[in-house]
Amino acid sequence: MAAATTLFAQRFRGYYPVVIDVETAGFNASTDALLEIAACTLKMDEDGKFSIDQTMHFHVEPFEGAILNPASLEFNGIDPYNPLRGAVDEREAITEIFKMVRKGQKDAGCQRAVMVAHNAAFDQGFLNAAVERNSIKRSPFHAFVSFDTTTLAALALGQTVLAKACMAAGIPFDGKEAHSALYDTERTAELFCHIVNRWQALGGWPLPIDLCEQDEQDAE
Numbered sequence: 001m002a003a004a005t006t007l008f009a010q011r012f013r014g015y016y017p018v019v020i021d022v023e024t025a026g027f028n029a030s031t032d033a034l035l036e037i038a039a040c041t042l043k044m045d046e047d048g049k050f051s052i053d054q055t056m057h058f059h060v061e062p063f064e065g066a067i068l069n070p071a072s073l074e075f076n077g078i079d080p081y082n083p084l085r086g087a088v089d090e091r092e093a094i095t096e097i098f099k100m101v102r103k104g105q106k107d108a109g110c111q112r113a114v115m116v117a118h119n120a121a122f123d124q125g126f127l128n129a130a131v132e133r134n135s136i137k138r139s140p141f142h143a144f145v146s147f148d149t150t151t152l153a154a155l156a157l158g159q160t161v162l163a164k165a166c167m168a169a170g171i172p173f174d175g176k177e178a179h180s181a182l183y184d185t186e187r188t189a190e191l192f193c194h195i196v197n198r199w200q201a202l203g204g205w206p207l208p209i210d211l212c213e214q215d216e217q218d219a220e
Contacts, residue, residue: 115141
């Protein structure tokens with residue numbers, strides 16, 4: 001295994017972080033339509049700094065019997081039946097994203113993917129519901145572990161709203177582009193990388209060797 005790959009695998013205890021954002025027609029993952037999904041994989045350079053690697057985005061057709069909440073559609077501005085969306089069915093969108101994730105995970109030498117998202121429980125709930133609904137047998141993602149950039153941004157930047165957290169981090173954020181899965185995923189990925197890289201710059205990772213050795217001695 002290459003040294004850079006080993007470093008990536010060590011950073012999050014074998015987890016491979018993948019940034020996800022969904023746009024939906026409501027708040028109930030079991031009944032409301034998934035309308036957009038985007039994913040960003042990450043890469044690490046030889047200095048241990050993270051940045052965006054690959055991005056994938058799909059407009060998604062509402063599943064049969066899905067509820068379309070008018071208030072949610074007005075909020076995100078999505079017309080689910082506009083033919084210009086080029087929407088695909090849920091299974092195709094998720095299968096293609098999972099292929100990208102598995103390849104990146106393997107290349108990084110990681111054991112399992114973990115979702116990174118802003119208010120991660122929401123996105124994770126919709127992804128898990130779609131996986132179950134489409135009888136997709138193997139998901140590369142951990143079923144319930146996630147890295148929530150809302151929490152990380154509150155700690156690192158004193159902000160919890162994505163737009164405000166990005167601005168605090170010096171990441172340009174266009175409110176007119178917000179609530180697009182693609183745009184929000186890329187900004188969330190930049191925010192996550194900023195926080196992780198800043199933590200490294202402050203000396204928070206890797207842990208000092210003597211501290212690691214002390215932990216091992218304490219465990220004996």
